[in-house]
Amino acid sequence: MPSAEARIPTDRPSRYLVQLCKHFSNKGRHLGHRARPHHGADVTQPPGTHMPPELRPDQIQVEWTDTQGVLTLPWGRCTMDAASDALVLRAEADDEQGLRRLQDLLAAHLSRFGRREELRVEWREPAPAARCAEDAGSPATTAASTSARRRHLTWAGVTVLGILAVAVHLGLAGAVLSTPNWTGWAAGTVVLAVLLKIVAVTFLGRRVHRRSRRQAG
Structure with a gap:
């Protein structure tokens, strides 16, 4: 107006x-x-x-x-x-x-x-x-603000998920290594699982970031 x-x-x-x-x-x-x-x-x-x-x-x-x-x-x-x-x-x-x-x-x-x-x-x-x-208070500004908040929450969720996954697997790996009954290959398998989790979380985070950039554009 x-x-x-x-x-x-x-x-x-x-x-x-x-x-x-x-x-x-x-x-x-x-x-x-x-x-x-x-x-x-x-x-x-x-x-x-x-x-x-x-x-x-x-x-x-x-x-x-x-x-x-x-x-x-x-x-x-x-x-x-x-x-x-x-x-x-x-x-x-x-x-x-x-x-x-x-x-x-x-x-x-x-x-x-x-x-x-x-x-x-x-x-x-x-x-x-x-x-x-x-x-x-315009619709365009409100939509942009909502989109930014969603991206922020998504990144925060991915970060928390990654931290929890790494913590759980590291705890499991420590327990395995401290148990004499476990063989070396079993301990190696647990460590490998930890590394794979880290790679998966990183890949997921990049996909979320790319999708957010496409939506913002």
Whole structure:
């Protein structure tokens, strides 16, 4: 979902937040009851704050307090926060065209409301930290993390299995060598079995490693 942020320095961020939200709230109630135009102008909409003609009253939703606000339009959604020294906006939409329409509408209104302070709305992409937080919950990231955990657990299991097999066979070999009744060839057979176990575990570990690399690729 495309998004953009704007940080507008001002000594009165709460005032502009409330003014912007009230303006859209009033437009939502009165879009269908505009006064008759005088000399070709719509007296209910000052220059610079015209609403798109296709926008219906029920398509404007606004909620706000003195420090936070949320504006929802058909093209997207904007959250507003009044910081100590700036009004912070975050706009998001389903596509780039909707995002641009939302950005232009908000910028036009704030530029008019703050013309004495010469407010300027400069949109930019969200900070990398915010994008990383959004991507952290994406299906691709989750799948990659799950795959990495599975590979780690598989390697840990193979390692533990190898250690246990070697320990058991070494213990058996020690017991055989310490018993005088066992002949030399029997002791050699046990030692050979230990070596074969080590080779088998090593081979298994390599196969698991190769399979994990193919799946990761």
